[in-house]
Amino acid sequence: MEFKEKLISSHLAFEEDLYQNDRVAQARASALKVFEEKGFPSKKEEAWKYTSLEALIQKDYALFPKSESSIELNEVKKYFLYDTDTYKVIFIDGVYSPFLSNTTHDGLDVCLMSAALSKPKYRQLIDTYFNKIAPEDDSMTALNTSYAKEGAYIYIPKSVVAEKPIEIIHFSSGNETALWLQPRNLIVVDENAQVQIIERHQSLKEHPVVTNSVTEIYVHQSAFLDYYKLQNDLPSASLIDNTFIVQEKNSHASVHTFSLGGKLIRNNLRYFHKGEHILSTLKGVTILHDKQHVDHATLVHHAQPNCESHQDYKGIFAERSEGVFNGQILVDKIAQKTNAFQQNNNILLDDKATVNTKPQLEIFADDVKCSHGCTIGQLDEEALFYLRSRGIPKKEAKALLTYAFANNVLESVQLPSLKKRINGQIAKKLGVNLGFEL
Amino acid sequence: MLTIENLHAQVEGKAILKGIDLDVKAGEVHAIMGPNGSGKSTLSSLIAGNEDYEVTQGKIILKGKDLSEMDAEERAHEGIFLSFQYPVEIPGVSVTNFIKTALNANRKAKGLEDMPASELLKKIREKAKLLEIDSKFLSRSLNEGFSGGEKKRNEIFQMAMLEPALSILDETDSGLDIDALKIVANGVNKLKSKDNAIIVITHYQRLLDYIVPDFVHVLFDGKIVKSGTKELAHELEAKGYDWIKDLASHGV
Numbered sequence: 001m002e003f004k005e006k007l008i009s010s011h012l013a014f015e016e017d018l019y020q021n022d023r024v025a026q027a028r029a030s031a032l033k034v035f036e037e038k039g040f041p042s043k044k045e046e047a048w049k050y051t052s053l054e055a056l057i058q059k060d061y062a063l064f065p066k067s068e069s070s071i072e073l074n075e076v077k078k079y080f081l082y083d084t085d086t087y088k089v090i091f092i093d094g095v096y097s098p099f100l101s102n103t104t105h106d107g108l109d110v111c112l113m114s115a116a117l118s119k120p121k122y123r124q125l126i127d128t129y130f131n132k133i134a135p136e137d138d139s140m141t142a143l144n145t146s147y148a149k150e151g152a153y154i155y156i157p158k159s160v161v162a163e164k165p166i167e168i169i170h171f172s173s174g175n176e177t178a179l180w181l182q183p184r185n186l187i188v189v190d191e192n193a194q195v196q197i198i199e200r201h202q203s204l205k206e207h208p209v210v211t212n213s214v215t216e217i218y219v220h221q222s223a224f225l226d227y228y229k230l231q232n233d234l235p236s237a238s239l240i241d242n243t244f245i246v247q248e249k250n251s252h253a254s255v256h257t258f259s260l261g262g263k264l265i266r267n268n269l270r271y272f273h274k275g276e277h278i279l280s281t282l283k284g285v286t287i288l289h290d291k292q293h294v295d296h297a298t299l300v301h302h303a304q305p306n307c308e309s310h311q312d313y314k315g316i317f318a319e320r321s322e323g324v325f326n327g328q329i330l331v332d333k334i335a336q337k338t339n340a341f342q343q344n345n346n347i348l349l350d351d352k353a354t355v356n357t358k359p360q361l362e363i364f365a366d367d368v369k370c371s372h373g374c375t376i377g378q379l380d381e382e383a384l385f386y387l388r389s390r391g392i393p394k395k396e397a398k399a400l401l402t403y404a405f406a407n408n409v410l411e412s413v414q415l416p417s418l419k420k421r422i423n424g425q426i427a428k429k430l431g432v433n434l435g436f437e438l
Numbered sequence: 439m440l441t442i443e444n445l446h447a448q449v450e451g452k453a454i455l456k457g458i459d460l461d462v463k464a465g466e467v468h469a470i471m472g473p474n475g476s477g478k479s480t481l482s483s484l485i486a487g488n489e490d491y492e493v494t495q496g497k498i499i500l501k502g503k504d505l506s507e508m509d510a511e512e513r514a515h516e517g518i519f520l521s522f523q524y525p526v527e528i529p530g531v532s533v534t535n536f537i538k539t540a541l542n543a544n545r546k547a548k549g550l551e552d553m554p555a556s557e558l559l560k561k562i563r564e565k566a567k568l569l570e571i572d573s574k575f576l577s578r579s580l581n582e583g584f585s586g587g588e589k590k591r592n593e594i595f596q597m598a599m600l601e602p603a604l605s606i607l608d609e610t611d612s613g614l615d616i617d618a619l620k621i622v623a624n625g626v627n628k629l630k631s632k633d634n635a636i637i638v639i640t641h642y643q644r645l646l647d648y649i650v651p652d653f654v655h656v657l658f659d660g661k662i663v664k665s666g667t668k669e670l671a672h673e674l675e676a677k678g679y680d681w682i683k684d685l686a687s688h689g690v
Contacts, residue, residue, distance in 0.1 A: 385483070385489070385490075389518075391547065401528070408529065410530070
């Protein structure tokens with residue numbers, strides 16, 4: 001049986017298990033139909049031209065873990081921001097781990113999607129927000145929706161500033177031979193509220209894992225969302241991340257994506273503007289080696305006047321790794337005085353590494369400032385000579401220049417402990433000890 | 439200290455240096471002057487190990503060791519320092535962190551442990567004072583947004599920290615106003631000792647009023663066509679380079 005068929009036939013058993021919220025059940029059913037019709041995306045589609053899921057879906061995956069896996073805290077502590085007090089929503093093989101988590105209902109909700117989908121007190125919020133901005137015609141998103149059950153549910157009420165950052169971590173234990181995960185997150189940041197969120201997906205053993213994740217985020221008037229995606233998984237893990245953000249007037253939504261490890265990563269990150277004076281920030285650092293593949297597909301839809309968006313993605317590719325950047329900026333006719341900026345710079349460290357970068361600007365307003373630039377190059381030889389002439393060996397000199405290249409993206413990371421962590425991971429990824437705390 | 443024997447070099451098949459001989463002893467300051475395109479910068483970056491140039495003949499020997507097969511970093515470990523005409527910007531790496539990395543890389547090559555932090559800080563303060571550099575400057579990203587004067591001062595600061603045996607100052611005077619020039623020259627003079635040597639590469643005589651050379655060499659079309667004492671620099675300043683060109687074309 002093909003994996004697609006398994007996904008469709010397993011759905012009946014899945015639905016029987018659940019509390020029935022009619023609208024949610026309806027959404028799941030129609031999403032399944034979309035997936036059944038469209039199937040997995042193929043390279044024939046423009047949006048998937050450079051990223052093939054073919055090899056991934058040849059395999060068979062468990063959709064539900066057979067047994068609950070427990071993990072010792074010591075095993076996974078290193079994946080937490082252990083030197084910072086945080087709320088935590090932790091899952092093991094898709095199942096919530098109360099033992100590792102630190103949730104709250106005190107002044108804000110940091111809890112589970114399964115609870116939000118089933119408890120009557122969340123009914124109204126679910127009706128307002130669930131599956132409202134995830135596009136219905138996207139097959140991977142539809143697949144996720146059809147199995148939407150578990151993930152993080154975060155609600156920051158009006159004027160509340162979340163005092164601690166929130167970590168959402170999905171571990172896969174390796175107890176299943178191959179695992180297909182479909183977390184579904186819903187995040188609502190109400191008027192004037194602020195929150196910092198860190199999301200990561202981490203396998204604990206080498207085994208095939210595919211995560212097809214959907215996150216819907218609502219950033220209301222004058223609210224601030226500061227979101228960090230840490231993608232540094234084992235080489236056997238793949239991630240298809242679909243994140244959809246709606247912003248109301250005067251809000252700021254910032255997403256940093258650090259792609260440092262994994263087999264195949266696809267980041268669909270889409271912003272939609274529903275008010276004026278919105279700021280959207282999209283930044284990324286990608287450092288890959290071996291045959292790793294990362295595809296950033298971004299879209300900022302300027303649908304209102306006087307808004308700003310900044311996209312800045314840096315890529316560093318070694319060995320046979322592959323990078324794709326497809327950055328879309330859409331400016332509606334009414335979105336006058338839009339200021340949209342996009343930058344994608346890449347360094348190829350080896351001959352066999354490749355990058356495909358494609359800025360895509362569709363502008364229907366006439367009074368806008370839009371700029372984009374992409375570069376693909378090697379490390380500057382003159383700069384390398386400068387460092388080496390100071391006695392710094394070639395390898396360290398390259399690392400230092402690579403670090404400098406990625407630096408302005410790191411500079412905007414607002415959490416010092418996270419910044420330090422990412423610096424450390426980058427240094428490790430570059431294979432050197434730079435001799436000082438970056 | 440440094441001996442260059444019959445050095446020929448080319449870049450992309452084009453001969454740039456056509457037989458250079460030079461002997462620099464410890465405690466000496468040599469100036470190499472010459473018009474644009476004569477090969478001055480090629481010579482300085484060749485000594486420092488720039489791989490853009492190919493040595494086709496001859497040798498560069500530092501303290502008895504042939505540098506030919508050595509990488510740039512190995513030459514630095516042996517005591518070569520090049521002050522760049524156009525220092526490179528490194529965003530996100532502070533002057534302090536950069537010099538710490540460089541200094542400890544040199545120590546590691548000599549089999550020494552990293553310099554203890556307190557000792558390093560003391561040394562940084564002392565050398566920064568010598569070049570009238572304030573502490574805010576030290577925490578800025580290396581060369582990023584520096585003025586011409588700040589870049590050159592920072593080069594000499596690195597020279598002060600690394601204490602090389604042979605320093606080559608490539609057009610250190612370019613882009614400097616007279617005040618910055620004096621600070622840089624004063625710093626270099628204080629770093630001069632009987633154990634080290636300095637080669638000053640310059641187009642103009644101006645810098646040589648402040649860093650007084652023991653010998654002046656005139657480079658033209660890849661060859662040293664005339665050598666003399668500091669008076670030669672004055673003569674060049676007065677007469678320009680045209681008579682040197684005549685000299686070269688008639689054979690010396």
